[in-house]
Amino acid sequence: MKKVYKLSLVMMLVFTVILAGCGNNNNTANSGNNATEGSNAGTATNAPATETPAEAPKSDVKVGLVTDVGGVNDKSFNQSAWEALEALNTESGVEIKYLQSKSNADYVPNLNQFVKGGYDLTWGIGFDLGDALKEVALANPDAKLAIIDSVVDAPNVESVTFAENEGSFLVGVVAGLTTKTNKVGFIGGMDSPVIKRFEVGFKAGVEAVNPNAEVTIMYAGAYDKPDTGKSMAATLYNAGNDIIFPAAGATGNGVFNEAKSRNDAGGTKVWVIGVDKDQSLEFGDDVTLTSMIKRVDEAVKKVSQQVVDGTFEGGKTTVLSLKDNGVGLPETSKANVTEDILAKVEEYKQKIISGEITVPSE
Amino acid sequence: MHRLKKIFATDSYIVPIVAVIMGFIVGAIVMLIGGYDPIAAYSSLFQRVFGSSYDFGEAIREMTPLMFTGLAVAFAFRSGMFNIGADGQVLIGMTAASLVGIKLSGMPTYLLVPLAVIAAGLAGGLWAGFAGYLKAKRGINEVITTIMLNWIALYLSNYIVKNFLLLEGQNRSVDNPASMSMTFLASAFDNARIHWGTVLALAAATFFYLYLWKTKQGYEMRAVGFNPHAAEYAGMNVGRNVVKAMFISGVFAGLAGAGEVLGVFHYQSIFAASPGYGFDGIAVALLGLTHPFGVILAAILYGMLTYGSAGMSFGADVPPELIRIVIGSIIFFIAAQGIVRWVLKPFYFKRKKEKVS
Numbered sequence: 001m002k003k004v005y006k007l008s009l010v011m012m013l014v015f016t017v018i019l020a021g022c023g024n025n026n027n028t029a030n031s032g033n034n035a036t037e038g039s040n041a042g043t044a045t046n047a048p049a050t051e052t053p054a055e056a057p058k059s060d061v062k063v064g065l066v067t068d069v070g071g072v073n074d075k076s077f078n079q080s081a082w083e084a085l086e087a088l089n090t091e092s093g094v095e096i097k098y099l100q101s102k103s104n105a106d107y108v109p110n111l112n113q114f115v116k117g118g119y120d121l122t123w124g125i126g127f128d129l130g131d132a133l134k135e136v137a138l139a140n141p142d143a144k145l146a147i148i149d150s151v152v153d154a155p156n157v158e159s160v161t162f163a164e165n166e167g168s169f170l171v172g173v174v175a176g177l178t179t180k181t182n183k184v185g186f187i188g189g190m191d192s193p194v195i196k197r198f199e200v201g202f203k204a205g206v207e208a209v210n211p212n213a214e215v216t217i218m219y220a221g222a223y224d225k226p227d228t229g230k231s232m233a234a235t236l237y238n239a240g241n242d243i244i245f246p247a248a249g250a251t252g253n254g255v256f257n258e259a260k261s262r263n264d265a266g267g268t269k270v271w272v273i274g275v276d277k278d279q280s281l282e283f284g285d286d287v288t289l290t291s292m293i294k295r296v297d298e299a300v301k302k303v304s305q306q307v308v309d310g311t312f313e314g315g316k317t318t319v320l321s322l323k324d325n326g327v328g329l330p331e332t333s334k335a336n337v338t339e340d341i342l343a344k345v346e347e348y349k350q351k352i353i354s355g356e357i358t359v360p361s362e
Numbered sequence: 363m364h365r366l367k368k369i370f371a372t373d374s375y376i377v378p379i380v381a382v383i384m385g386f387i388v389g390a391i392v393m394l395i396g397g398y399d400p401i402a403a404y405s406s407l408f409q410r411v412f413g414s415s416y417d418f419g420e421a422i423r424e425m426t427p428l429m430f431t432g433l434a435v436a437f438a439f440r441s442g443m444f445n446i447g448a449d450g451q452v453l454i455g456m457t458a459a460s461l462v463g464i465k466l467s468g469m470p471t472y473l474l475v476p477l478a479v480i481a482a483g484l485a486g487g488l489w490a491g492f493a494g495y496l497k498a499k500r501g502i503n504e505v506i507t508t509i510m511l512n513w514i515a516l517y518l519s520n521y522i523v524k525n526f527l528l529l530e531g532q533n534r535s536v537d538n539p540a541s542m543s544m545t546f547l548a549s550a551f552d553n554a555r556i557h558w559g560t561v562l563a564l565a566a567a568t569f570f571y572l573y574l575w576k577t578k579q580g581y582e583m584r585a586v587g588f589n590p591h592a593a594e595y596a597g598m599n600v601g602r603n604v605v606k607a608m609f610i611s612g613v614f615a616g617l618a619g620a621g622e623v624l625g626v627f628h629y630q631s632i633f634a635a636s637p638g639y640g641f642d643g644i645a646v647a648l649l650g651l652t653h654p655f656g657v658i659l660a661a662i663l664y665g666m667l668t669y670g671s672a673g674m675s676f677g678a679d680v681p682p683e684l685i686r687i688v689i690g691s692i693i694f695f696i697a698a699q700g701i702v703r704w705v706l707k708p709f710y711f712k713r714k715k716e717k718v719s
Contacts, residue, residue, distance in 0.1 A: 069634075071682060097676065099672055099675060099676060100675070100682040102668075102671075102672075102682075103638070104627075104631055105423075105424070105622075105626060105627075105637075106672065108420075108555070109417070109672070110672060112416065113410075113672065113676055116416065117676075130532075131534070131629075139553055190533060190632070190634060192532075193531050221634050222635055223634065224634075225634075225635070
């Protein structure tokens, strides 16, 4: 009898926890908005939570974003997209929220969470989300969705892709002219058409200015493995490469890490070329030669703004290239890249824009 | 009624329940330190699982592979082996289901689907059986072989998908015509990816129970698990039982792979890393006390936590990193049941004293 009594105590505890949880649902919705602001600012939750709603202009548009497994702190691709939404939030008070996917089985439910939650626009960030986004878009023809890096053929989806090969060509030019060992390396995330554009563009750029240079190409097989990136970078640097261009999301962070520790140890000077964002801001000028910027933020901002303004069309594919400033080098390149090389880069840039040079894409 | 009381009053059932509660409490403390509202977070966790028929269906989808891998680990455990390779067996099962489904796509569906499922089970079984064979014949520790076979399975699967099944310009195989989806339930669950694998998992659990506790072969296996030397002395063939147990364990894991490929995705991706169902399966098996029905319950809980965790980030803005700490601490208490027993100890002492007086 005692045992039954004890068990019922335990069960009661369980139920109180569950019931207490259910009771507070209404508060959740309200406190939700405030907490978003707080966690974005990266400071204590309470301070900005009281401040921001007063400042921000009101807008009842809600924009959701689903990342791939990299997450919004990957210091490159996903982060760039999320920062664009954060900027939009401060500018026009659009309500924003993100969901990070733990595996590719999460893509569909995460997208559905926003779509079924009545969000006005749902972003899928990354090539990998293509299939999932298409499925969700076709099942919910009234919802508005947008995707980066993949083309989804549905009337309610706006697809944005980039001419990464053109931007990579330019950083290839920088690498080809800067390398002292005539050996440069490339580390890709996964062998997909998008990363392939980085690879062939970079290779073409190096070869265009320095036919003697040797480009070593490696694939990490993942976007979220900085440890793999670090060990691959070590392999490449040991083999005499002095510049590495990682196009591998968070995996690339390991490359920066390796380069930094080598430079700190005082060996041969090695460089990393940043990707997606201006990574010199993140990792410092002493290792970041330049960056191949992909204006994911611009694209996210532009399309989201269309939803705010009510001009979202859908069913379109936008390709952002050098011409549209969708890809390119940051201003901060001046710190490490010489005047002559930058002039050369500008020269090639004009040639690509005018069509004199066609950069291969696969 | 008496029987029910016996089941629930056994202390072995109290320990996991208390472990879960303690995990939730520690998770709540972590969230409080981080400045988040734990009640809002937990309620949005449950909201995410039970909030709509779609989410409920998706939560079932999340539980299904965990049921299989949990059963796989538990079955090997009962026979005295630690199958860490369920992950690789899932992948091999997936690949076999993809190969059969895609390459024999001309066949009528009622033949193709069972064939693909059987192929997945067999492939997973053979993959694990190989580790069992090495253990039985050469005495190689199955922990090492199964872990290494995980990596071989991962890259072999990627190789096969990349070279034989690839959809041009994508990171995945072409669509698989064999489908295990329960399409007749699609409207009830708002197009959640419910599939026959769940039913199969429940059937597997029943088989597990009947086989181990109601047949002579199962008796032998358990005997080998308890004490291989005694079993051998009693005239049982230990080696054969080891291989057989690993084979059946691998079949369970392989079926999980079939469910994922034929029921959820309808194609196979090239994996950057293994999907991790096998490792979660270890936690599920231990939480379920390696009893088949316990494993099913544990998989339901574990699947709810995994699926619901996204709700914590959606509803209460808890960042994903913190969610992993919360889920991790729940699993920690489940795995470290010694701590729970230690907490419960005063209760036991009290009871004993009462009995004396």
